[in-house]
Each structure stands twice: as structure tokens, then as C-alpha cells.
Amino acid sequence: MQEGIAIGVLCVLVGGVAAQWIAWRLKLPAIVLLFALGLLVGPVFGIIHPSVTFGRFLSPMVGLAVAIIVFEGGLALDFREWRAAGEGVLRLTAFALPINWALGTLAAHYVGQLGWGPAFLFGAITVVTGPTVVLPLLRHTRLQRRTAAFLRWEAILNDPVGAILATLVLEVLLMRTGAGPGAFLTGILPNMLLSLGLAIVAGVLPALLVRWAFLRDQMPEILKTPVLLTTALMVYAGCNARMEGAGLMASTVFGMALANLKVPGISELRRFKESLVVLMVSALFVILTADLDRAVLARLSWPIIGLTVTLLFVVRPLAILISTARSSLTGPERLLAAWIAPRGIVAAAVAGVAGLRLQQAGYPTAELVMPAVFATIAATMVLHGFTLRPLARRLKLTLSNSPGLAVVGASGWTTDLVGVLNRLDVPVLLVDTFPGALAAARAEQVPVLQAELLSQHGLHGLEDSPVDYLIAATPDPIYNGLVCARLAPELGRERAFQVSPGTGKLDLYRGLSRDARGKVLGQEGWDFPTLDRLYREGWRFEAVPALDPSLDQLPEPEPAIPVSIGQPAPLPLMIVRQGGRLVVMSVEDVAQAEAIAGDMTVLLCPPAPAGRAPRVELFVTA
Known part of the structure; x- marks a missing residue:
């Protein structure tokens, strides 16, 4: 058993890093190669089976890794960018998210032929644009600072919000087999608001404590990075124990607070966590893709393919164009944001858990949630990964095509x-x-x-x-x-x-x-x-x-x-x-x-x- 786990971990790490290096040499989006590698070693050839190899430890491991990734994303959210990109970020999050949810739900029901319950859940899952995909793409593409800020802030902020929204939808749908509709107002909604409040407090207070300790030299240099990473994991685990998705928000808030409180010693953490996040993103993409069951791939049908096409070419563009109308975003920026919306690890992880629970509750077509989300992830990673750079160049949103x-x-x-x-x-x-x-x-x-x-x-x-x-x-x-x-x-x-x-x-x-x-x-x-x-x-x-x-x-x-x-x-x-x-x-x-x-x-x-x-x-x- 131990040898199997060691071999599985070794295969994932070596394969993930090798894919990253090949992508760097060939100037290709790394996420596309990682996704292809996961399919080959998992469903295609059956070399590794993460669920079997890691068992019940797989889900907690994925959660902790995602917490570090969103924490790293939070460290990149500087409020100075808000002056130039604030309105655009607000339009892409607060305004576009509910429109995406509504249109995605309608598309899932009428095009993907999902029942209303699974359709609502699918729409909630697919509102996210994961930082695990967007941030590597931004490193690969030399976007103008303001344009990159739009995509970065949207991905990092929408990730925990989308996970919480999916959890909320799931709880409401499961009420059918339990308490009456009044339980939403008396139980679920207050619990959600309290969890979100605690997530914000749990992110800000540790950052203030860290700043106090670092400014007064109460922490040796060798412990600064371990303390910050441990604290990020701690706030994730504590808040996630109360409500699924709240831990991601707490980790994001903790990173944002550290970045904007000007805590000394963060530069060393940034260098370390960038290497750590590259390793984790590589491993997670391989693991989650390799863990796909062949039965999930067998459920891919023409309605699901049609749903994926509708999300790509109708739902996302329409939601962005509506939410950014009469805003400070330029025409090229609106077009780029309307097309670039890759889904990533969080969407896959939430779909795997929520879809199964909905299926166990007896909802018809609930078994289609996972293959529909998988098709969306695969299509957006490949299409958006290969088209972001050429589209940005054509729209003249890159800094330069030549090295400076x-x-x-x-x-x-x-x-x-x-x-x-x-x-x-x-x-x-x-x-x-x-x-x-x-x-x-x-x-x-x-x-x-x-x-x-x-x-x-x-x-x-x-x-x-x-x-x-x-x-x-x-x-x-x-x-x-x-x-x-x-x-x-x-x-x-x-x-x-x-x-x-x-x-x-x-x-x-x-x-x-x-x-x-x-x-x-x-x-x-x-x-x-x-x-x-x-x-x-x-x-x-x-x-x-x-x-x-x-x-x-x-x-x-x-x-x-x-x-x-x-x-x-x-x-x-x-x-x-x-x-x-x-x-x-x-x-x-x-x-x-x-x-x-x-x-x-x-x-x-x-x-x-x-x-x-x-x-x-x-x-x-x-």
C-alpha cells in the first residue's frame, strides 16, 4: 500500500514537472499538456488511479493544495490596481456572476437536458474562472497590466464565491428530502452569512497578528515562510469545517490582507510560493484528470457537447457584454473578457462531491453534472489556453510581442x-x-x-x-x-x-x-x-x-x-x-x-x- 502511494506521488510529480518544462520549451500553455497527461495516465491507459491510491485522503489533500493556490492568488491582489481596474472587477464579479448563473442554468436545462435541480447546480459550479488556470495563462501571456488585473481579480474572487454558491444551491436542493422551505430563511441563509463573516475575520485577524510580529522582530527569518503557509492552511481548515467553500474565501482574504498591509518578509514568501504553486498546480491537474472514471467519459453526449458550445459562445459572452455595458472597459477588453473564462480545479472538485450527493438524493439527470462540468473544463482549458495570446495580440492588449x-x-x-x-x-x-x-x-x-x-x-x-x-x-x-x-x-x-x-x-x-x-x-x-x-x-x-x-x-x-x-x-x-x-x-x-x-x-x-x-x-x- 505504501509503495503504491509512493509510486503514485512520484508519477504525478515527475510527469507534472516534465509537462511544465516541455510547455516552457515549446512555448505552449502548460495546463493543456497537464490535462492531456492526466487523461493518458488515468482513463486512457489506467496507469494511476488516484481515488484508489490515496483513498479517503484524496479530497483533503486536494482541498489543502487549492487553499495554498488561492492564498497565493490573494497575495497578488494589490488594492492599488483597484484604482485602474476597480469598476471592471466589480462588473465581472458582482454583476456578471448572477447573469452567468442564470444563463448557465437555462442552457443546462434546455440544451443539456438536465433537470432543473441539476441545472441550477451546474450553473452555480460553472460561474467560476479558476485561478489555477487563469494565473498560469497570465504568466504565459504578456497582457497589459489593467487587462491582466481584470482576469486575475475575477478568477481569484469568483473561485471561493462560486464554491459557496454551489454549496448553497446544493443545500437548498437537498431540503426537498428534509426540512420545509422555511428552513432556508431560518437555517441555511443565516449559517451562510455567519460563515462568510467568520471567513473574512479569520483572514484579516491573523494577517494583523503576523504584521505585528514581523514588524517587532518577534519571528526569526527561518520561520516566517512556514508560519505564513501554516496560517493559510489553518484558516482554510477552520472555516471549511463550518461551511464548504468558506475556507477558500478565508485563505484568499488572508493573502489579500498580507499583500496590502505591507508585511515585511512577504517577498521571500512570494518566491517560495510561486515554485510551490507551480508544483501543486501540476500535480492537481494530473491527479483530478487521471481520477476521471471512464463511465464519466462515456456519458458525454450530443446534448452535453451542445451545452459546452452554448456556454462558450453564448452564455459567457452575453453575460460579460451585458454586465460591462456603459462601463470604463474598452471594446477590446470586453471582447477578451467575454471569451477568456477557463474553469479549473475548484469546479472539478465541487462537481465531484455535489453531483454525487445530488445523485444519491434521487434527482434525475444528476449523474450528468460531472461529465457536463468535465466537458466545460476540457473545452475552456484547451480553447482558451491556445487562443489567449493570439487574441490578445490581435486586440492589441499585450505589452509587446518582442522581448524588452x-x-x-x-x-x-x-x-x-x-x-x-x-x-x-x-x-x-x-x-x-x-x-x-x-x-x-x-x-x-x-x-x-x-x-x-x-x-x-x-x-x-x-x-x-x-x-x-x-x-x-x-x-x-x-x-x-x-x-x-x-x-x-x-x-x-x-x-x-x-x-x-x-x-x-x-x-x-x-x-x-x-x-x-x-x-x-x-x-x-x-x-x-x-x-x-x-x-x-x-x-x-x-x-x-x-x-x-x-x-x-x-x-x-x-x-x-x-x-x-x-x-x-x-x-x-x-x-x-x-x-x-x-x-x-x-x-x-x-x-x-x-x-x-x-x-x-x-x-x-x-x-x-x-x-x-x-x-x-x-x-x-x-
Whole structure:
């Protein structure tokens, strides 16, 4: 038995992580591959049977994992976004949810041929747009900040509300076999309102307590992340014991409170929980899909397929267009929200429990609730997963289709660099705190950000720009390393660069740790004073087509040969590939990239021979 559980867990984790990696390499939505993997190892080949392997522990395990996922989603809900997206979020939640429920119920009854009771339950389950699906899709798609906020807030807020609504509908339907209709007003409704109130209190009070303890240094660093995760699970379990679905709301509220109370130490939790949530989402999608019974798939019929099509092309678009009429949402934003509504883990988990209870109560067609919800989940994950990015691009709601570069520190040579890249249509952003230093870049129509990058204002400003690469180029090497260390987990350590901290500082034993700095820009000798001196001596950046015949006339210095021998040679800094991808040169790269036909090479070129620059001791690569 124990070996079976261990093998099941291993298969789920290895398969889920492998699917995530393949999706990253092929630039595909990971949820689609996870869903396909679950079908293959479960209903198709019967390799794993989660219900048999994990038994009665499966449902609590899924619940706790979902609690951590919605807690992570709550941490992403910053009330500052409400200023720009507040009306849209309100329209997509408070207004669109009841319309979705009503239209979904009608579609389930008249198109899916479900009885009124199961139809009401199906409509309540499918109002959610799960964060387990939406958040990975948003990471995969570079949506504008306001548009992404609409989808993020809707998914995270609707998830617990939809679970509570389904629970409420189920209790009302089960009253037929128990107490009279008056029990709803005297028992179910007061209990629901009390549970919701307790969920809000249970989310806010622990956040205030955590803030008090963290601000007064009453918690060691090593315990901060475990305490926060444990508290999120605790508030989930406590509130869920009183009412199904209330635990999800409590976990969400707890995350929102932590994010907006500015609790110190949250940044470390964010990095850890992002990795944890990726692992959990991978495992949950595989487990819940693999747990589908073949009998459920056998119940898929033309009415259920018609119901799925109606939900996709009629119910959701009509509900969104009605609820957002005469709102601040633009036409493209309304169209995107009308189409993108993937359902996820919560819908599957609620349908599995509620549908079975309704079937046991004797409701006709209750056995169709699970296959109908499954068909909706499958269709929305596949269709919305593959169409979100191209549709957003067509509606011009993405930040940029090309990778962007942020340069921190405005000086003569960095302004010259971003100017050259801007003329190549590479999305660039020059960041500095001093407005005078940014004046030259502004004059060339280069996007700038006047902010301390490590402040909340600076980080939020960075989110509004399509930034995939970073070059920290201030005169302070320690600050450059701090910026790279802060942003490397989000951008990727291979995309965070800084000017060299100086010759000898890259020694792995005595120098700056790789975790405390970015990759060295160019060669080890290219520190800020050297690059600044070259600029003052007349060196300038130029973009030259790769394999251009004129390049053959340039002297080719051998690796590790000082430029002072003979005529100064151009120094290669980066390659702009066709399609906009950047390759930034670094001495720390194991394999040096080579430009091919169609690429543009960005070089730091010496002055013309008539104004030959003084010789400098600088090492370059060929």
C-alpha cells in the first residue's frame, strides 16, 4: 500500500514537472499538456488511479493544495490596481456572476437536458474562472497590466464565491428530502452569512497578528515562510469545517490582507510560493484528470457537447457584454473578457462531491453534472489556453510581442545604448531617480522611468513595461548587484546583467557571490569607469547587420589580447535576433553566441581614425 502511494506521488510529480518544462520549451500553455497527461495516465491507459491510491485522503489533500493556490492568488491582489481596474472587477464579479448563473442554468436545462435541480447546480459550479488556470495563462501571456488585473481579480474572487454558491444551491436542493422551505430563511441563509463573516475575520485577524510580529522582530527569518503557509492552511481548515467553500474565501482574504498591509518578509514568501504553486498546480491537474472514471467519459453526449458550445459562445459572452455595458472597459477588453473564462480545479472538485450527493438524493439527470462540468473544463482549458495570446495580440492588449530591456542608471553611454536599441524597435526602458539624467533619453523618445527601482513605485512601474532583460549600469557595483539579485528570480538569472564590479571581483571564493549580483556585461574589465571613459573619449554604440561586408574590414582581435596593441577594435555588446530576441554578451557564458544572417550586432565602436581614441587596456572577445 505504501509503495503504491509512493509510486503514485512520484508519477504525478515527475510527469507534472516534465509537462511544465516541455510547455516552457515549446512555448505552449502548460495546463493543456497537464490535462492531456492526466487523461493518458488515468482513463486512457489506467496507469494511476488516484481515488484508489490515496483513498479517503484524496479530497483533503486536494482541498489543502487549492487553499495554498488561492492564498497565493490573494497575495497578488494589490488594492492599488483597484484604482485602474476597480469598476471592471466589480462588473465581472458582482454583476456578471448572477447573469452567468442564470444563463448557465437555462442552457443546462434546455440544451443539456438536465433537470432543473441539476441545472441550477451546474450553473452555480460553472460561474467560476479558476485561478489555477487563469494565473498560469497570465504568466504565459504578456497582457497589459489593467487587462491582466481584470482576469486575475475575477478568477481569484469568483473561485471561493462560486464554491459557496454551489454549496448553497446544493443545500437548498437537498431540503426537498428534509426540512420545509422555511428552513432556508431560518437555517441555511443565516449559517451562510455567519460563515462568510467568520471567513473574512479569520483572514484579516491573523494577517494583523503576523504584521505585528514581523514588524517587532518577534519571528526569526527561518520561520516566517512556514508560519505564513501554516496560517493559510489553518484558516482554510477552520472555516471549511463550518461551511464548504468558506475556507477558500478565508485563505484568499488572508493573502489579500498580507499583500496590502505591507508585511515585511512577504517577498521571500512570494518566491517560495510561486515554485510551490507551480508544483501543486501540476500535480492537481494530473491527479483530478487521471481520477476521471471512464463511465464519466462515456456519458458525454450530443446534448452535453451542445451545452459546452452554448456556454462558450453564448452564455459567457452575453453575460460579460451585458454586465460591462456603459462601463470604463474598452471594446477590446470586453471582447477578451467575454471569451477568456477557463474553469479549473475548484469546479472539478465541487462537481465531484455535489453531483454525487445530488445523485444519491434521487434527482434525475444528476449523474450528468460531472461529465457536463468535465466537458466545460476540457473545452475552456484547451480553447482558451491556445487562443489567449493570439487574441490578445490581435486586440492589441499585450505589452509587446518582442522581448524588452530595462537599463538601470542614466549616463552618457547608457543613453546612447538605449537610443540605438530604440531605433531598432527593441522595447527599452531607461530607469533613474534623477530627472536631469533622463532628459536626453526623453528627447530621443526613449521610454523612461523616474523612480527608485527597488521601491514599490519603481517595481510597479516596471510591471507596466515589457521587460525581459535587465542591465544594471550605475556607478555603484553593490547597488547593481542588489538590483539584479532582486529581479533575477522573476526575469531569470540568465537575463539579469550588470557592469563588471571590477577586475578580480569575479573570483568565486573571494569575490561577489553569483547570487548577489547579475551576469557580467561583456568582459570582466568592462566596469563603469572604463565604459564611461570610453564614451567621453568618443566611443559610440552602433548597430551593424550581421555578416555585413564592411565588418570584414574591421580588425579582429584575438581573445584575451589587449586593445592597446594596434588600432582599437569595436567591442561586441549584444545581438538582436530576427524576431526581437536579445543575446547579451557575457564573459560568464559557457558558449559564446554568434550572429547569423539577418541579425543585428550592437557594437561599441571607437572614434573615426581622424580622431583616434587613446589606447586603453581592455580585454575583448572576438
